[in-house]
Amino acid sequence: MTVSFCGLELAHRVINGSGTFDAIAARRVFGAELDEDFPFAAFVSKTITLQPRVGNPPPRLWEAAGGLVNSIGLPNKGLRRYLAEDLPELAALPAPLITNVMGSSAEEIVELVEACDERPEIAAVELNVSCPNVKTGLDIGSDPALLEEVVRTVRPRTGKPLIVKLTPNTADVAACGLAAQAGGADAVSLINTLRALALAPRTAAEGPRHWLGGGTGGLSGPAIRGVALAQVAAVAERVQIPVVGMGGVQNAGHAREMLDVGATLVAVGTESFRDPAAGAKIGRDLVRDRP
Amino acid sequence: MTVSFCGLELAHRVINGSGTFDAIAARRVFGAELDEDFPFAAFVSKTITLQPRVGNPPPRLWEAAGGLVNSIGLPNKGLRRYLAEDLPELAALPAPLITNVMGSSAEEIVELVEACDERPEIAAVELNVSCPNVKTGLDIGSDPALLEEVVRTVRPRTGKPLIVKLTPNTADVAACGLAAQAGGADAVSLINTLRALALAPRTAAEGPRHWLGGGTGGLSGPAIRGVALAQVAAVAERVQIPVVGMGGVQNAGHAREMLDVGATLVAVGTESFRDPAAGAKIGRDLVRDRP
Amino acid sequence: MSVAPPRRRALTVTANERLGAYTLLKVADPAGPAPDPGQFTMLAAVERWGGGEDERPYLPRAFSLARFRHGEAHYLLEDVGPGTRRLCELQAGERVWALGPLGRGFVPPHDDRRALLVGGGVGIAPLAILQDALEGALARAPSTRKRTRPPATVLLGFRDRDRAAGASLFRGATVASDDGSVGHAGLVTELLAAELERDAHAVVYACGPAPMLEAVRSLCELLRTPAQLALEAGMACGFGACYGCVVPNRAGGYLRVCVDGPVVDAAELTRVEDLP
Amino acid sequence: MSVAPPRRRALTVTANERLGAYTLLKVADPAGPAPDPGQFTMLAAVERWGGGEDERPYLPRAFSLARFRHGEAHYLLEDVGPGTRRLCELQAGERVWALGPLGRGFVPPHDDRRALLVGGGVGIAPLAILQDALEGALARAPSTRKRTRPPATVLLGFRDRDRAAGASLFRGATVASDDGSVGHAGLVTELLAAELERDAHAVVYACGPAPMLEAVRSLCELLRTPAQLALEAGMACGFGACYGCVVPNRAGGYLRVCVDGPVVDAAELTRVEDLP
Numbered sequence A, B: 001m002t003v004s005f006c007g008l009e010l011a012h013r014v015i016n017g018s019g020t021f022d023a024i025a026a027r028r029v030f031g032a033e034l035d036e037d038f039p040f041a042a043f044v045s046k047t048i049t050l051q052p053r054v055g056n057p058p059p060r061l062w063e064a065a066g067g068l069v070n071s072i073g074l075p076n077k078g079l080r081r082y083l084a085e086d087l088p089e090l091a092a093l094p095a096p097l098i099t100n101v102m103g104s105s106a107e108e109i110v111e112l113v114e115a116c117d118e119r120p121e122i123a124a125v126e127l128n129v130s131c132p133n134v135k136t137g138l139d140i141g142s143d144p145a146l147l148e149e150v151v152r153t154v155r156p157r158t159g160k161p162l163i164v165k166l167t168p169n170t171a172d173v174a175a176c177g178l179a180a181q182a183g184g185a186d187a188v189s190l191i192n193t194l195r196a197l198a199l200a201p202r203t204a205a206e207g208p209r210h211w212l213g214g215g216t217g218g219l220s221g222p223a224i225r226g227v228a229l230a231q232v233a234a235v236a237e238r239v240q241i242p243v244v245g246m247g248g249v250q251n252a253g254h255a256r257e258m259l260d261v262g263a264t265l266v267a268v269g270t271e272s273f274r275d276p277a278a279g280a281k282i283g284r285d286l287v288r289d290r291p
Numbered sequence C, D: 001m002s003v004a005p006p007r008r009r010a011l012t013v014t015a016n017e018r019l020g021a022y023t024l025l026k027v028a029d030p031a032g033p034a035p036d037p038g039q040f041t042m043l044a045a046v047e048r049w050g051g052g053e054d055e056r057p058y059l060p061r062a063f064s065l066a067r068f069r070h071g072e073a074h075y076l077l078e079d080v081g082p083g084t085r086r087l088c089e090l091q092a093g094e095r096v097w098a099l100g101p102l103g104r105g106f107v108p109p110h111d112d113r114r115a116l117l118v119g120g121g122v123g124i125a126p127l128a129i130l131q132d133a134l135e136g137a138l139a140r141a142p143s144t145r146k147r148t149r150p151p152a153t154v155l156l157g158f159r160d161r162d163r164a165a166g167a168s169l170f171r172g173a174t175v176a177s178d179d180g181s182v183g184h185a186g187l188v189t190e191l192l193a194a195e196l197e198r199d200a201h202a203v204v205y206a207c208g209p210a211p212m213l214e215a216v217r218s219l220c221e222l223l224r225t226p227a228q229l230a231l232e233a234g235m236a237c238g239f240g241a242c243y244g245c246v247v248p249n250r251a252g253g254y255l256r257v258c259v260d261g262p263v264v265d266a267a268e269l270t271r272v273e274d275l276p
């Protein structure tokens, strides 16, 4: 039994959150055994930008109460090298590939989406309009009118399913979901990380300073699960398109709650850091609990 | 050495978050010893509304990872009985009284603020425009233009310091802080709880249902500390008026971080549930660490 | 009502004893005020309170004083989740945060009615210290009074034999079990009905699961027997601060179980709701 | 490079031994792949990983394999925060989640250079298993090779006597201590400089605090001695997923310590930054 999602047939309901699993690195670390029980029903790439990015200076991680604040800064090879170097390897994964892209203007996004459209290895495109670490993504995503316009501009440029990843740092996430739908999105995904700050442990000698090299960061993990559930519920109640729910999911019980409030798929992010097999286990347990 | 805040002279920098300490109940439970080492440099009342409210049906509490989701629903006696019955007892506390009020319209808020203005027992008024459990508070607080208008209307009605408690469920909390300042607020306080949801533990027999009697709730405690720190920093960077920082503060180190990012006072909420003396301890430790 | 120090205090566990399905945790509290029967304490482990199921516990948990003697408090615990699990594993020498004693306790009979103690499951805990107090009062009372007021009758209901081991907290108790493995096969409220039929001149003191309390309440209402019910509710603070622990009262509003209870006069309630 | 199973596994602690200021945690891992020296494991307690300082730990922590023998892995731990504190208190029979072995380890000398092992503080851990491997290889090597390659020289630096107890992990080591309480009073890099002055035909294998590694790096650069440095960085995942564990590389970008390291050729770095 498979799960239909925007025309894709998936083995189960669990995928990864963008930027929380590097399938290419994981294959090197874990070898062929990874593919035998690949954790995700579809693989979502890290956010890809037009130009290469080295990412933020370290430290990039801060452990919070039941969560993680990260300020990674979207390091990636840039579109060209992603397509040339990574796509062949990602195409060999035992799961369809969703490429997540971010641009700082509608023109950039169009260029990214068109490039993805040409590549058969890519099954769907996810638009990151919600990354709190980089100004651009935030601005587009938190203003429903602007978001609708951007999605409307990008929409005709690809026949592939278009998923819009919403920002949680907004007053009315349902309005953003409706805007994405009105612009022509095939699905929405949420939540991205909540904007958060960490200060360096104070020493007698030093004054206060930011811990994260990138300044502010984003909070993920169990700490945000209740917030995620509320936002996924709010969006799923209003939109007609499928919803990918994520934020703090650690087990099949949590995943089931995302489905219960209206999600079609569930993405696992931070929990994969604690166990790379988390996605596989959750996917299996979900099917077992209610086939 | 005292701390100046909007013309009040406070013994230290720690107060309570509205709705997280009932001084009248606490005095009955703990007796006179409570006053000898009263935990807060100023006491903030629960949110008071024009009409009495019984609050939301139980369950009202859900324990989250490093936090609490509550849906209390602002139970209170209503303005008249608050003034008649509670004020005399609150006036006897060894700390100045800040009365927190919420109205569903500018007229209601004016009525509340004017009534507070007449009473010498009240040292300052805090405007709750941020409670996520009740529609009204949220709507005013998350729209900067509306917020500024309301504050501007209310401002002339009292000579007492006016603190505006901002909602964290917004795209740009600094814009809201600036709006409150432009409207004439003497200070802003943040963060209130983050909108969150909890589902009842699933049983085989039952379908999914909300745990909280009030539907959605608000997340507080250590889980939100990084988010609170980011929002307090964002507001304090932009406004000239004093800021009361709160959200997940458990100890003097956390309180110091709030001050480090620009807060003048720190409020303790959920941590008081774990230890009613938390505020006193933090206030003392802050002074000891840097007199 | 016993008044609590306005701060949590770190106390040392002196013993962890198994009582069938339950754990009896003994805690040294030499400076703590003597509790009234029916009062409770908010407890949390000092070390590692967290990191269990769903990254919990985080808040302290409420437990009835089951006994208090020579500066040592006893708690009867049932492992039902991450908080009770953590507390059940504490060994002698480890420490707990304690805030209390909190809440309103039982009011002893003020006439010559006999006391009927009715407990279900781990809810038997506050009845043990109540039995201590009633017997102590009886022992101290002038001999005329002794003659008129009979000793407390204790009726306990359990799911199974393993839980019925909790009855050993009492000096003389009649036991019922759901599975018939110990004592009367059936509900403790059946025992209560029989007792009241025999002699209704009593005050009923009850603690246990909500359906049991509701059965006690409606029975006592019918027979016009005064009843005091020790309620439970999810709590964050235990001292009236959070307004989280409410149950509906007769007036259409809510009681805070932690400060208006946990022991309430049955007359204050329309019914005991079985909250999730 | 040893390949890890793609899931964390629950392993049982077999011993918790005190080594001065450090804890030597032994973990049964009968089915685990034999690690390369320099590889590490992500560890977390199965029970109660959380509820410590600031409601942490939450993520697993990285630890070098210090030894691996007969299906038993040894880790040398220094208690520096909530995660290491929890692991240091685990006793035989308790369980840890383990993911690994992870990362790139040390590359043995491929000519007749001698191996110079330089460790500082708890950073000595991966050098112990490296010494095992080098001596094992030597023992197994044809006798001609044996004559040409001398045994590894081990230089260790510690803050004080209590930490210097870690030297007992090695068969023969020269020790320096900051406070002069054991061996050479001063820095281990002073011992290294002397060794290299005596005979620079060596490969240096170093692990320890960033300032020590930077001293090793710049000394070896100066003397054109090849050096392999085992780096540290805050990690969330350990397998390249989070991009959190970066250090600047020579090319103006970043290395992920978990997959590009932890052992890197000193030539890859401009300097070893002392990140907070």
Ligand SMILES: Cc1cc2nc3c(=O)[nH]c(=O)nc-3n(C[C@H](O)[C@H](O)[C@H](O)COP(=O)(O)OP(=O)(O)OC[C@H]3O[C@@H](n4cnc5c(N)ncnc54)[C@H](O)[C@@H]3O)c2cc1C
Binding pocket: B061, B062, B063, B064, B201, C040, C057, C061, C062, C063, C064, C065, C075, C076, C077, C078, C079, C080, C081, C082, C083, C084, C085, C122, C125, C126, C231, C232, C233, C234, C235, C257, C262, C276
């Ligand atoms: C006045 C009083 C006296 C008490 N006396 C005793 C006593 O003497 N002995 C004793 O064993 N118990 C006693 N209790 C009950 C005890 O407090 C609870 O069993 C305990 O709090 C459970 O905590 P837990 O973490 O083990 O379980 P939890 O996981 O908190 O589960 C307990 C119940 O809470 C609900 N729940 C589940 N998840 C959550 C969540 N995330 N947030 C909120 N609720 C949730 C469910 O209904 C579950 O059945 C008393 C309670 C009160 C109020």
Ligand SMILES: Cc1cc2nc3c(=O)[nH]c(=O)nc-3n(C[C@H](O)[C@H](O)[C@H](O)COP(=O)(O)OP(=O)(O)OC[C@H]3O[C@@H](n4cnc5c(N)ncnc54)[C@H](O)[C@@H]3O)c2cc1C
Binding pocket: A061, A062, A063, A064, A201, D040, D057, D061, D062, D063, D064, D065, D075, D076, D077, D078, D079, D080, D081, D082, D083, D084, D085, D122, D125, D126, D231, D232, D233, D234, D235, D257, D262, D276
């Ligand atoms: C490859 C590798 C191998 C290692 N091998 C060993 C080994 O063999 N033995 C050993 O003892 N250690 C080893 N370490 C170091 C070990 O992983 C750390 O000491 C451990 O992670 C500390 O965790 P903690 O919770 O005890 O301390 P933490 O509180 O996490 O403190 C550790 C440091 O992290 C920073 N910090 C403080 N608070 C936070 C926060 N909230 N979020 C993020 N950072 C914070 C501070 O700089 C602090 O000094 C190794 C590390 C790596 C990367």
Ligand SMILES: Cc1cc2nc3c(=O)[nH]c(=O)nc-3n(C[C@H](O)[C@H](O)[C@H](O)COP(=O)(O)O)c2cc1C
Binding pocket: A016, A017, A018, A019, A020, A046, A047, A068, A070, A072, A074, A100, A128, A131, A165, A190, A191, A192, A193, A220, A221, A222, A224, A246, A247, A248, A249, A267, A268, A269, A270, A271, D242, D243
């Ligand atoms: C280290 C890290 C890196 C992330 N990188 C990206 C990214 O590149 N693009 C993106 O859309 N989301 C990114 N996210 C957000 C996650 O995809 C996910 O939305 C979020 O972490 C919430 O889910 P979780 O609580 O299960 O982690 C990142 C999250 C983390 C923790």
Ligand SMILES: Cc1cc2nc3c(=O)[nH]c(=O)nc-3n(C[C@H](O)[C@H](O)[C@H](O)COP(=O)(O)O)c2cc1C
Binding pocket: B016, B017, B018, B019, B020, B046, B047, B068, B070, B072, B074, B100, B128, B131, B165, B190, B191, B192, B193, B219, B220, B221, B222, B224, B246, B247, B248, B249, B267, B268, B269, B270, B271, C242, C243
């Ligand atoms: C149980 C509970 C009740 C609250 N009631 C109110 C309220 O009546 N009015 C208000 O402005 N904020 C209320 N708050 C929000 C707190 O004042 C505070 O803003 C928030 O809890 C964050 O701080 P904390 O993490 O320290 O608890 C309440 C919070 C909790 C947990």
Ligand code: FES
Binding pocket: C234, C235, C236, C237, C238, C239, C240, C241, C242, C243, C244, C245, C256, C257, C258, C259
């Ligand atoms: S438990 Fe907080 S008010 Fe009762």
Ligand code: FES
Binding pocket: D234, D235, D236, D237, D238, D239, D240, D241, D242, D243, D244, D245, D256, D257, D258, D259
């Ligand atoms: S620790 Fe996650 S990428 Fe290295």
